[in-house]
Amino acid sequence: MSVLLRLDASIRGEASVSRRVTDRLIERVAAPDTTIITRDLSQGVPAIDGNWLGAVFTPAEDRSLAQAEIAAHADALLDELRGADTLVIGLPIYNFGVPANLKNWFDQLARKGETFTYTEAGPQGLLTGKKAYVVLSSDGTELGGPVDFASGYVRHMLNFFGITDVTFVAADKLVFGADEALARAEAAIERIAA
Numbered sequence: 001m002s003v004l005l006r007l008d009a010s011i012r013g014e015a016s017v018s019r020r021v022t023d024r025l026i027e028r029v030a031a032p033d034t035t036i037i038t039r040d041l042s043q044g045v046p047a048i049d050g051n052w053l054g055a056v057f058t059p060a061e062d063r064s065l066a067q068a069e070i071a072a073h074a075d076a077l078l079d080e081l082r083g084a085d086t087l088v089i090g091l092p093i094y095n096f097g098v099p100a101n102l103k104n105w106f107d108q109l110a111r112k113g114e115t116f117t118y119t120e121a122g123p124q125g126l127l128t129g130k131k132a133y134v135v136l137s138s139d140g141t142e143l144g145g146p147v148d149f150a151s152g153y154v155r156h157m158l159n160f161f162g163i164t165d166v167t168f169v170a171a172d173k174l175v176f177g178a179d180e181a182l183a184r185a186e187a188a189i190e191r192i193a194a
Helices: 017-029 050-056 065-083 100-109 151-160 178-193
Strands: 003-008 035-040 086-092 116-119 122-125 131-137 165-171
Touching (some): 003 017, 003 065, 017 086, 017 165, 017 178, 035 065, 122 151, 131 151
Parallel strands (some): 003 086, 131 165
Antiparallel strands (some): 116 122
16 A cells, blocks of 8 residues: 655635646545545644754754754655655645745745755755656746746756656646636646546
């Protein structure tokens, strides 16, 4: 049995294109016995700060109660990612970049010795062997276009963690033809599922 971790970042709820396309992708790629864990990042992910730094890098037995609470949340996010075979990220583009809570999620997970390490050859990701799908939606930004500052960041962070098998599905440039954009996304999903 495999585990799929779904991350939704859209603040638009039921009106979200990325959520709708993510639903469709999961319908097509998840096996019937797949366990699906959903985390709605739009509900809030704490930004890292000095308290977070102190908490996650203090040995568990030496943490204060406040540090233990901070570390427990960060560790829960880490355990979800470690336990997943497949990752599906709903990525709406906001102001040419990633939603703040998705950035916060990556920040919570970027921990030396947990998701990456440094070697003489440079950084090495520790979460290898996972597959990631990223469902990108945007009103006007084209996936990979000159003002798409979201997809490259997400790919880089996943690669940094060792997740190098990354496939994007785009429902982009929606204001220039939503039906066409959704048809392209559906065609991409069908190619993936074939």
